[in-house]
Amino acid sequence: MKEIILIKDGELALKGLNRSTFEDVLIKNMKEKIRSLGEFRFVKSQSTITVEPQSEDVDLDEAVARIGKVFGIVGISRAAVCEKEIGAIVQTAYDYLKNELAFAGTFKVKAKRSDKKFPYDSPAICDEVGGFLLSKLRGLKVDVHNPDVTVTVEVREKYAYIHATQLPGAGGMPTGTGGRACILISGGIDSPVAAYMIAKRGVKLTAVHFASPPYTSELAEMKVHELLGKVSAWSGRINLFTVHFTALQEAIRDYCPEEMFTVTMRRIMMKVASRIAVWQGADALITGESLGQVASQTIHALKCTDECAALPVFRPCIGMDKSEIIEISRKIDAFDISIRPYEDCCTVFTPRHPRTRPTPEYAREVEALIPEEERLIEEAVKSARLLVIDAYND
């Protein structure tokens, strides 16, 4: 039996004349994700995109799972394809859905006929299909108001499609329709979630990670690679830049008061990340900061770090509780990786009593204590090594 995937796009419907462009981006994104699974054909028609595998041995379960992570889609259905002939439709509906219906108590049939020349109208199709299923499956009952399973028959241009359960899509906007932003990623729980949330609004991702060997371990870097792998299953390809940050960390330790270690480090991170972001054509920075979560994320500390960014800083987790962030972290399958206990840049040289109400004036004074800061920043930017991360393509 030939099977295809039916895609319902979401918010795109609201976008008027841009619609076609948005759909093209959506198709391109889907192609990227399932390319390695085999050949597919994509067809736009009415409010649906059909994805047709071009060979029998394609892993459709995996294709559906991957398309489930493409932003800009509200619903996904797997459908059986059959000839536009009522006998074939009835038989296919039974063959295709008998296992699903075997465990359902109630069902209803919904028909859509876009080909008005088809000799049966919608109520007649429902009667035929429903009647046949009732005669074949003992114990099954019709419930038009609240059925366990809704069988949908769509009679279209060339073929009829039969499907049941519609799976929810990833929502959001197609990646690439919203520009590019740069996530500062540490390896904790929050930053992958922040990256996912902004990517969901159609934004492509660049990432910057700060490594301070020997104070941080290679394992911490590998953890970041894995976390971004999880995010890229949703966002598509991510360009990760790993910055060698040791010299700056040591300079902060040697020249700044301990209570300002973290704020000063965050200020410098903003500066380094801004330069890489601008160079990469990103128009915003993203951080996983959540108001008040730690001393460097108080409203006063954020005021001190924000002024060092050359671009707008998106902080999608800012108003969220840890439990809400964890919920999304689990959803994107990042949580178990995030909680592995390796030291990252944010935990080296942690002050015992950080200042929670620093002022920008004081922060600037403290930062000015670092000799040759500009040269160190320049060297850190130059040290950045690129790694392309893409969950579904080598």
Place this chain on the structure above:
Amino acid sequence: MDLDIYLDNSATTPLCDEAKEAMLQAVTSCYGNPSAVHGKGIEARKQIELARAAVASVMGAAPEEVYFSHSGTLANNTAVIGAALAREKQGKRIVTTATEHPSVALAFDALERRGFEVIRLSPGPDGAFDPMELLGALDRRTVLVSAMLVNNELGFVNPVETIAQAVRRAGAPALIHVDAIQGYGKLPFKVKTLGADLLTVSGHKIHGPKGVGALYVKKGVHIRSVVYGGGQENGLFSGTENVPGILGFGAAARALGSVGDTLARVRARRDELLSMLSQNPAVKINSPKNALPYIVNLSVPGVPSQVLINYLSQRGIYVSAGSACKKGHRSDVLVKMGLPPVRIDSAVRVSLSRLTTAEELRTFAHALEAAVRDLRVKL
């Protein structure tokens, strides 16, 4: 990195040439199933028996008292759970130490959840624990006493012989299990002198391969199995034998030579290392004076373990964290020895093998000096 100085031999060791050769021969020609009754099977069976004799002889056991398992962990699990289940009708009290390896400690936790009473003795400030406390813990319902021979973090040697005598004196029906994974092939011992009924060893700590261990079960002692299957190794460790692993283990055991002579040589090297390190006031030695010389646990207070490990690793020198430490939870052993937190958090374990050279230890000592300088330790 062309210069590899591997000083994490208590975690695992590289294969020695003898083991490598035996394994290569096993994977290429000795591929029969040892349970098979044809020529290929019989050949594999014969080779396994030779390996068994070699592994047994290092601990002074008869070959038929040694059973090969698929790991040291499986052997420890089987010894602990198998002995407890075999004797539970006689009593449900178990005595062990608070410093066992997880393959013993977590097996006891599981037994505790099933209604056994588990007494965990704490080590004293020198690392070893008090035989009198042990005597107090024993009663006539005690069915198992388990203690490691050599502590894996600090290298101190538990007084296993004294424990065995205490058990006999208390008239407890207990079996005595010794986790000798860190001691086997390093500390000369005989199972009979130790008084062990069950004793665990592992291949990969003595330059043998990973994925093979062995359990000594004294003749006449019966324990339950925890693995069900084809009944290999007298029913204790079902599953087709890991023939290359077993033959590699056997070859590594044969290659040990005189354990006593090797110990003396390693002690001399360790003493030289300690005297080099004593020049540097930033380096503190955590291992007790009487520790087995294969393990030197040390701290550079102010430099977290992981930072020193990373620093040395960048220079091709491999050591491990000195304290089995989960985040927010410090090693019991080091806490019980009364070490301050700053020393525990900076502890690293340098572990030697019989193949470690004096030159390697000198290079390590110099690198450690450089680390103290580069990482700018506040004294």
